[in-house]
Amino acid sequence: MHPILKSYIPVANIITQTFGKNCEVSIHDLTQPESSVVYVANGTVTGRKEGQSFNHLIRQVLLSKKFKDDCTANYLFEADNGKKIKSSSALIRNPEGEVIGMLCINYDLTLSYLIKEEVLGFLPELTQDEMPVEDELPNQDVTTIIDELIANIIKNKDKDSLKRKDSVELIRFMDEKGVFLVKGAIDKVAESLGLSKVTIYSYLDEARGKK
Structure with a gap:
């Protein structure tokens, strides 16, 4: 820790x-x-x-x-x-x-939730116009945080000796955690591992069962 x-x-x-x-x-x-x-x-x-x-x-x-x-x-x-x-x-x-x-x-x-369902049974339903609207807050730039997270995931790996199956498992872990939902993450991972984007996409396809 x-x-x-x-x-x-x-x-x-x-x-x-x-x-x-x-x-x-x-x-x-x-x-x-x-x-x-x-x-x-x-x-x-x-x-x-x-x-x-x-x-x-x-x-x-x-x-x-x-x-x-x-x-x-x-x-x-x-x-x-x-x-x-x-x-x-x-x-x-x-x-x-x-x-x-x-x-x-x-x-x-x-x-x-059980109590809510019970209580709502006694209350009139709200129409769409009456439904409360949640204020949208601006999203903070998370690029730096994701970059640090990727670096921490990769830091203890010997990139030069990683076998294909190990690389696929690494990409699978990142995919499951949502790393690739962030724009530019593929490029960052490719750069960090010293691989091409094409190779990362290939590993990602395999991790998702497309190969």
């Missing part, structure tokens, strides 16, 4: 102690993306465990219209155990301003 992230462990613990058994907090070390989860408080909510990797960093945090000031609050997802989760994530930077980690708060809304 990066030394700076250790100071966030008491923060994670006090949040779960404040909000109870339906709240989980995880700390990610993004300098080791493939095993980024380094601490979990009350992991029974989603089943999160240390040694796992991030899931929502790119798709629901960095690429969200709500992403601002290094955080995205109150996005929703369904956990592997079927629970409906409200999540908020904040990036953690070192003194030089580099992103080194992330703190995520996950809250189980399963019971809340």
Whole structure:
């Protein structure tokens, strides 16, 4: 675990102690993306465990219209155990301003949704004109963060001795995590691995089962 992230462990613990058994907090070390989860408080909510990797960093945090000031609050997802989760994530930077980690708060809304369905049964339905409109927040440029993430994924790999199957697995990991949803990521990965874009696309096709 990066030394700076250790100071966030008491923060994670006090949040779960404040909000109870339906709240989980995880700390990610993004300098080791493939095993980024380094601490979990009350992991029974989603089943999160240390040694796992991030899931929502790119798709629901960095690429969200709500992403601002290094955080995205109150996005929703369904956990592997079927629970409906409200999540908020904040990036953690070192003194030089580099992103080194992330703190995520996950809250189980399963019971809340059941109560909501019960209550809505007694309320009139809103028409489309009456539905509240959520303000769109400007999306922050995430290119630098993605570049740092790619560098951290590749940094411990011996690029000159990577076999094809190992390269495909590396590309598969990035694809599953949403790295290639960001414009320019293919070019960055190709440059970092010393390969052509054509080769990266070939590996990506194979990783997606197209070969």
